Amino acid sequence: MHPDADVAEALPRVYRRVLDAIGRLERLGGRREAARLRRTAAEVYGGPWNAKSHRSLEAILARAETVVLEHERRAATAPLRSV
Numbered sequence: 001m002h003p004d005a006d007v008a009e010a011l012p013r014v015y016r017r018v019l020d021a022i023g024r025l026e027r028l029g030g031r032r033e034a035a036r037l038r039r040t041a042a043e044v045y046g047g048p049w050n051a052k053s054h055r056s057l058e059a060i061l062a063r064a065e066t067v068v069l070e071h072e073r074r075a076a077t078a079p080l081r082s083v
Contacts, residue, residue, distance in 0.1 A: 021064035
């Protein structure tokens, strides 16, 4: 991903995927990590739109998805609480 036109098309899509993953993380109770990831993603998205930014957002997305999976695994193995 080098040409500026490709980055200009791809960056909003990747950012949207990041925000979606962060939303899932928040719903799973990972609010602190979600806030940190959102802040970092916004800084990247608000900076220059280039290949480095694209790679950074992809890395943030990967981290967010990993943390979501960790939360989902914990939730699936947690004992049920009686109300």
